[in-house]
Amino acid sequence: MERILSLFISGLSRNGRAKHRLPVIMVMLVLLLVAFLGVPLIAHAADPTGADTLKENPTAAVNMAWTLITGFLVWFMQLGFAFLGAGLIRSKNQVNYWTKSFMDFCIASLGFWAFGFALMFGGSKLFPGLDSGNSLIGFSGFFLTGASYDVSTIMMWFFQMVFAATACTIVAGAVAERMKITAYLAYAFIIGAIIYPVYGKWIWGGGWLSTLSILGTTGARDFAGSGVVHMVGGLAALIGAAMVGPRIGKFNKDGTPNLLKGHNLPYVVIGTFILFFGWFGFNPGSTLAATDLRISVIAVNTFLAGVTGALVAIYWTFARTGKMDIVMGCNGCLAGLVGITAPAAFVPPWAAVVIGAIAVPFMINTAHIVERVLKVDDAVGAVPVHFGGGLWGLLAVGIFADGTYLGVKGLIMGDVGQFLLQLVDIGALIAWVAPTSLLLFWIIKKTIGLRASREEELQGLDVPEHGMEAYPSELPVPAGKLAPVPAGGKMPDLDG
């Protein structure tokens, strides 16, 4: 065993000697920690193959397949966010942005695995093994431990984790091109471990927002997370962007903003395509069941709101400027999708069209406020789409719900209670996320530091933080010549 370890150590050190022991120690620590937590678990999970579950409920198979596949689609949205943001920022920060986009869900999901899931669903009793918790916070399921969790609990973890990861990644774009990667990854862990799940507990984990009664109506409603995912991510993005400060050159001395153009417009459209695709998992999958045939209505509502948002936004810019601004079209589409996320199951298709259309002025107004009033530099427009659109989504439940699904009724059905519940929900969300995000970014600022140096920012973060460029040999190599890209500054040996 010792020999094996020393073999690893020598391998981990490229030159054959254990020069830097830190990473090795880190690996060992992770292994020890997890092994320590894991050992008591061996063979303890209830019904580990799901045979009992299936016998009791034969539809478990189709429902689990549905939930997992839609969860895969939600996870794939990570790539959409990466493309979208990467397209809107400059070449010199591409490696940095793609690294953040990839690593943030890795870290956030481990935070959600270690702590978040337990805080959010402990005590919900939604699935086996989630027994302990109160209406503010849960206490069971840390590290997916517990003698009584089963395959359904594991499925639930997967589906919830991809949502937590989505909330996390919304922030990447807003703080792009100047936040240090170490700072960003520290944020990612905490939002997945604490900020997202605590609010999530209140509404999705059986917490107080889901049991609150107003005027005889019980429970705020956020079907697939206009609030839980998008407003939370959008608000954290606003606070992160405010704390890290605007990019050099974003605002003039008189406070007027400049447009710092991105580097790849097609990437913006590609990102939106992939996000739209993922949304077909996000909303319809949130039934956690294919036996809930409402999924077809949810899919259609999601689609209609997205396309209406895109059309209203692009024709709005066309009417104003005579140009078809596809960035605005994409943002309108996304705002429509965010807006329909909370009400998707509760409203009829015609209302989805209306909701998608109205999401656009919410998005535009939020952008105006962020950039012109608050003077915050949101590099990719994450706050308008996710906070603005999400706010509208929570309101829209209270307006357009038609009573055909779970009895949820909005103003159009003459019910005021739901609308008031939604307002309380919005208030609670802001009251939790704003101060905790502020505190989080403040602590990071005082410890790791939030912002790259002025020199690094001007140069672009790729080389200083990652030691590489995004497009190292993008310029064409003349035919018959070898691209001069040796390691260590030495020309390659052409006879090698």
Add this chain to the structure above:
Amino acid sequence: MERILSLFISGLSRNGRAKHRLPVIMVMLVLLLVAFLGVPLIAHAADPTGADTLKENPTAAVNMAWTLITGFLVWFMQLGFAFLGAGLIRSKNQVNYWTKSFMDFCIASLGFWAFGFALMFGGSKLFPGLDSGNSLIGFSGFFLTGASYDVSTIMMWFFQMVFAATACTIVAGAVAERMKITAYLAYAFIIGAIIYPVYGKWIWGGGWLSTLSILGTTGARDFAGSGVVHMVGGLAALIGAAMVGPRIGKFNKDGTPNLLKGHNLPYVVIGTFILFFGWFGFNPGSTLAATDLRISVIAVNTFLAGVTGALVAIYWTFARTGKMDIVMGCNGCLAGLVGITAPAAFVPPWAAVVIGAIAVPFMINTAHIVERVLKVDDAVGAVPVHFGGGLWGLLAVGIFADGTYLGVKGLIMGDVGQFLLQLVDIGALIAWVAPTSLLLFWIIKKTIGLRASREEELQGLDVPEHGMEAYPSELPVPAGKLAPVPAGGKMPDLDG
């Protein structure tokens, strides 16, 4: 309420004043129209949660999950079409092309929602709420209204809509680099609202082609749309490209064509990959049911035809030129996929290989005719793949169907009736789509105008029509220097 409206209006106008009221009015009109249509619908849809449907038919869950997920894959083909076309055209038209690719499905799907679905499936009685119509055209389901539609009807709408959107987007590539975006989007609405659905009604909506009998065989067959989607789209593409005229520089004075190279060959392959992926939804999903276990045969047939098409095409170019032309490989793959689309369910795997192989000469001959005989400039080869391949697909049903599925038999089983029905189908398709497309593009030409100006075309459509470039900061920014990309022509304020 008035305050809220005025708030929106002021927000919609960036500078705080309601300078351009048109977009606001447009938004309001959309809302009013939809709300007007929507109000009678509140709580009217039958079985809105699908509980009754499920009780009656427990397999509805797996079938709906299957249909929706495969529908998502079909929708994702939009991204494949976008990549494919974008790779084959020049940098200067990228924003324009991506905008068309994104906005066309938005518009076409709204057209299909408002009118198309009703025209196509009204009277088919395939699903609840589709009662009224005759063998030429349907009359029920406009705006997805009707007291008796249910979750299955909604599911059907979704699946059919993604097919309509596919037919629409085929045209984008053929007319790329010179058709005005406003003209293109007007076309997109009409093909989704009228041209596609009327022919679709005839064969998929219970119309006359599906009930016609010849020599004792009843009904032309087009399993997943070699005709309905691909020939319709390909034919509209041919007529659109002919009407808008060739790109500057495409044809020499003596009528010989030039190759106007695209800007990104990898994009062509990426697009083909994504289209292939989506085809796994397109064909197998067209059973609308996972309980129809023929789906495995359909998936395998689809796959085999695609790979055979790719191989035959690329080795054909290799044999002729000594070069492996991947563009030809991709087009061969797509032609094979288009070709297998109609017969996918009716033929054995060996026939799929043959069909995929023969699709290639159909594609190549069509290209020859379009470019050399008709002298039409199809910028991305959409007509050969979709019209040529689709024509072959409809014929192939009448040749290779082996009688194991729905009793459909082709020439190899000694049945001539089916082959003749397929010929009638092809004739009917052309007889409807050609004149209506011609009329449509003629009307657009006389009103909006089809073509960008010569100056805009030479410059590229991105800046004139969209006010932006695709790769604004693609050229590397020297380290330590700020990219000079201010808004409004002023240098950014480095101390900001």
Add this chain to the structure above:
Amino acid sequence: MERILSLFISGLSRNGRAKHRLPVIMVMLVLLLVAFLGVPLIAHAADPTGADTLKENPTAAVNMAWTLITGFLVWFMQLGFAFLGAGLIRSKNQVNYWTKSFMDFCIASLGFWAFGFALMFGGSKLFPGLDSGNSLIGFSGFFLTGASYDVSTIMMWFFQMVFAATACTIVAGAVAERMKITAYLAYAFIIGAIIYPVYGKWIWGGGWLSTLSILGTTGARDFAGSGVVHMVGGLAALIGAAMVGPRIGKFNKDGTPNLLKGHNLPYVVIGTFILFFGWFGFNPGSTLAATDLRISVIAVNTFLAGVTGALVAIYWTFARTGKMDIVMGCNGCLAGLVGITAPAAFVPPWAAVVIGAIAVPFMINTAHIVERVLKVDDAVGAVPVHFGGGLWGLLAVGIFADGTYLGVKGLIMGDVGQFLLQLVDIGALIAWVAPTSLLLFWIIKKTIGLRASREEELQGLDVPEHGMEAYPSELPVPAGKLAPVPAGGKMPDLDG
């Protein structure tokens, strides 16, 4: 008929005369071969619509939908491999690399269709029609023929084919930038037709490795193919890269390696995203059944191993160099995913975290050995990830299996037999794949030739092998000027 043929022939020859008959003859031969094999099959397949299967087993629908959809995801990994490798190599070889990436699965899958599936599953009796074979090799199912195969066999073919195609494509990256495309495609056919399936037979097709008993434990275990797919592909990659030799400039005279930088770092991340997405099909789909609710555990284990691998790898580079090396992060992620592939169903989530972490030193050590000890030029790091990670995966089954699934127990449960079986499996894999791959590449070298000429390599393979560049008009075209890209070297006619 003759007229039709002559029409095709004249069309196939662009200038209207049958100048090169070779391609036409090739097409005809393919058709004849397949038709000859196909004719006896007409209407022979058992239960062609699956109606009997479904009556016997109503869960066949959800299981087939699950298997097909996850198979689609596995197939989509082809695009991930293409992006990943393309990003890591230079611009001048992009067309070549994308062509290989696309055409290799086309050819490998036809090889698997013609021969591989029969060799691998003949005699397994897993599905109807797979009757004849012994414990070393199978004999039934060539060209998917046989009177008794049914829809389940066809489904099995599809799922297995996408795995064979994955093993094949792993090699593309290792030999990139210098192997001739004709040589590479010849390899692709043979690995799909022979090398992959024979070993696959031993462990997945009911062969001797699956029935071997040691210390009372029966059967080596490789749940989703750490060995079958990844080690096989990785080992073939190692041998291919060794046989073709290093790229010009890779090694200096003193044997020290240079880094030949890729051209697009974002592509590396995009590729990893898509591969990760596909892995959700790869592992969970390998149950071939959604009624096996273990799928949720498999999905979560897969995910946790991937993110842990990414984190350990990137923080390891960060600790050593102060830079976050995203290429290392991506490779760590992939190594974790490869490592969890064999044990995914047999271990609890905490073990997945440990397995993902330990995959990283396996990957790094393998890289060290390949580049520094063996001095083999693996252009994209395929061997470390797939061979190194795969080796670890097979071992990990023997260590961490907790006995909750199929009774498989590893060292942590005090069982030594499984661990020894895994060692035998590893030995058998190497003993089969290494000599056959060596022989294969040797034969190709002596016939077609493995390597492009020095001139072609320096110029890049795109123009010599494909006659085109990847980014022909990438450099911006000055506004108002036409891009000078005529065919045949003549300027386009601007008045055309």
